[in-house]
Amino acid sequence: MTDDALPEHAYYCFEVIRATLRRTRAPPAPFDGDQAYPLFVTWNIRSRSGGEPRLRGCIGNFGALRLADGLAEYAKTSAFEDSRFDPITAKEIQRLECGVSLLTEFELCADWRDWELGVHGIYVEFVNPALNLPPQDEGSNGTSDRAGADSPPNGSTSYRSLNELPKLRVRVSRSQNPRGLATTLHATFLPEVAPAQGWSKQDAVDAAMRKAGYRGTVTDEMRRNARVSRYQSRKVKRSYDEWQAWRTDQGYEA
Known part of the structure; x- marks a missing residue:
């Protein structure tokens, strides 16, 4: 194979x-x-x-x-x-x-910078800012006591598809989300997109967040708390x- x-x-x-x-x-x-x-x-x-x-x-x-x-x-x-x-x-x-x-080779990144331009595509997930949730103590790659994400494995585990990657899941009460908004937003770019656009890693992550539907200013905190995964083509x-x-x-x- x-x-x-x-x-x-x-x-x-x-x-x-x-x-x-x-x-x-x-x-x-x-x-x-x-x-x-x-x-x-x-x-x-x-x-x-x-x-x-x-x-x-x-x-x-x-x-x-x-x-x-x-x-x-x-x-x-x-x-x-x-x-x-x-x-x-x-x-x-x-x-x-x-x-x-x-x-191929879908992997969780250690942080939002843990991928290589021109080699990896990225999949970016983040808590929907429209929920206006209070700040939480975030761990590596977007995990917190509020985020019920599938636990990131130890080491460099590789998955066969995006569907198999552990996903960021956020538990909120109905009172915190009365409009039933999506609790997380996500978007991806194939490996060739960032070099073709002349983007840096920060440019690519920010562009993914805007592609996901976020219209505000992307902050350092948002990048730190995002869950970023990488894959190859x-x-x-x-x-x-x-x-x-x-x-x-x-x-x-x-």
Whole structure:
């Protein structure tokens, strides 16, 4: 078993959208489809005049999915259902490239700085500031006598998916939360986002808090009391031309 993303993963995504557009059945997955990973599928497209490819669709899931099923589902979802874009058409396929990201090594950080730019994605959880809860004596990584978080394990325990990570849970009374607000807020950024945006670690954590819905000023106390987790991404990217060469090698019909 390997955590590496393979060229065949991207080729299979091409096969899936080709079959969808032609209303035919895609061939079987050309890899071990029973392994399970959280994953994202990204489609980029080259302009007719050249230049760097631009994003055409990207959707994924942070729960571990059987690889063959997950790639088939998100190849189609990212190609045809990303709300930011029109569905991909048959005329565009020749200009596409496909990226597959397998997410691995989900770990709790010792504090909000305990991750590496360009290597790790981050998942940030924090108590909803709108609750106006009184300050508590916080421990490492957002645990307190109020926060009923799953206990962080000792050592560098690694999890297979975001769903398996111990989560921050906050117990509040009905009188403290009469409007039934979410007690915690959370957001994530994939590993490539912070370098692409030119962010520092603080920039990335603050941006995650704003992405989660917080509109105020992020304070040092909020960063210290947040629970930050990290994960890595094994990526592969292949173009239409590379896919076509592979199809020929496999003896697939044109």
